[in-house]
Amino acid sequence: MPRMLDVSDEVRAEIGDEEADRLLVGEDAPRSYDCTSCRTPGDPENDRTSTVLFVGEETAVLAFAHATCIPSQVVSVSEEQLQGAVRSITGDSPAPAAGGPGAAPQNVPGGQAVLGITSGLILIGGELHPALVVEPTAPIARPGSDGPGDDFLPLLIEQDFMPVTDTSEVPRLLHGWSVLLAAGQLHAVLQPAPEGGGQVAWWQAHQALSVTDGWRNAVNKTQRVLIYAAPVGSIGQQPREDLLRDALDKAAAAGKLVAAAMPLAGTPVA
Numbered sequence: 001m002p003r004m005l006d007v008s009d010e011v012r013a014e015i016g017d018e019e020a021d022r023l024l025v026g027e028d029a030p031r032s033y034d035c036t037s038c039r040t041p042g043d044p045e046n047d048r049t050s051t052v053l054f055v056g057e058e059t060a061v062l063a064f065a066h067a068t069c070i071p072s073q074v075v076s077v078s079e080e081q082l083q084g085a086v087r088s089i090t091g092d093s094p095a096p097a098a099g100g101p102g103a104a105p106q107n108v109p110g111g112q113a114v115l116g117i118t119s120g121l122i123l124i125g126g127e128l129h130p131a132l133v134v135e136p137t138a139p140i141a142r143p144g145s146d147g148p149g150d151d152f153l154p155l156l157i158e159q160d161f162m163p164v165t166d167t168s169e170v171p172r173l174l175h176g177w178s179v180l181l182a183a184g185q186l187h188a189v190l191q192p193a194p195e196g197g198g199q200v201a202w203w204q205a206h207q208a209l210s211v212t213d214g215w216r217n218a219v220n221k222t223q224r225v226l227i228y229a230a231p232v233g234s235i236g237q238q239p240r241e242d243l244l245r246d247a248l249d250k251a252a253a254a255g256k257l258v259a260a261a262m263p264l265a266g267t268p269v270a
Contacts, residue, residue: 014207049065177260
């Protein structure tokens with residue numbers, strides 16, 4: 001009997017009491033699983049295990065995770081994103097190269113834009129921190145603006161991202177935002193829904209992005225991801241993490257870098 005399985009109230013409300021009870025008594029619970037966050041094995045009879053329900057427009061997928069990685073929760077994603085998560089979980093599609101950039105049209109403060117995402121490890125105070133670097137492929141104008149200016153950083157600062165002058169300091173936690181890992185891959189950066197009552201995707205991968213084992217191990221240790229953002233042309237495609245750090249340092253010195261720390265999706269914030 002999987003005595004260590006947790007079905008949260010919100011998951012129970014979605015799947016119904018009958019299905020939730022079957023999970024708790026072991027009828028529908030797996031004997032083993034790969035954690036949907038860290039992708040290492042789990043056993044609901046011996047490991048505290050969370051049920052995680054991914055809900056799209058037409059499809060819902062129930063997954064399992066170590067409770068130490070993420071709590072039991074409902075995660076709302078687009079139907080396309082949910083199908084990508086299913087392919088990642090079942091292994092039906094190849095993952096992109098580790099640490100590679102991803103670009104997708106997204107709702108960002110200021111409207112539609114194409115954001116590039118690069119993952120890397122940032123050394124701060126002798127500790128490696130998992131980081132994502134966000135850079136648009138074109139300037140982002142404020143809604144209603146007719147000018148050619150780039151308002152990407154001011155709009156993010158209005159969302160409580162902080163300007164970075166020194167990359168040797170850990171950015172402060174941004175409440176209400178989080179990073180979604182599913183099947184050990186990066187799927188989305190989530191922000192508070194404008195109308196309240198949940199989160200929506202600020203950035204979302206067209207295809208789940210693979211991260212290195214070192215990056216995944218670091219995020220499992222810190223339970224937080226550092227998000228750095230810079231205007232188009234500030235960072236570029238850097239093939240190595242030392243070059244990425246140099247580019248971040250130069251952007252910070254030029255006043256062209258903002259940052260925030262975010263928990264994994266659903267992780268309580270202090």
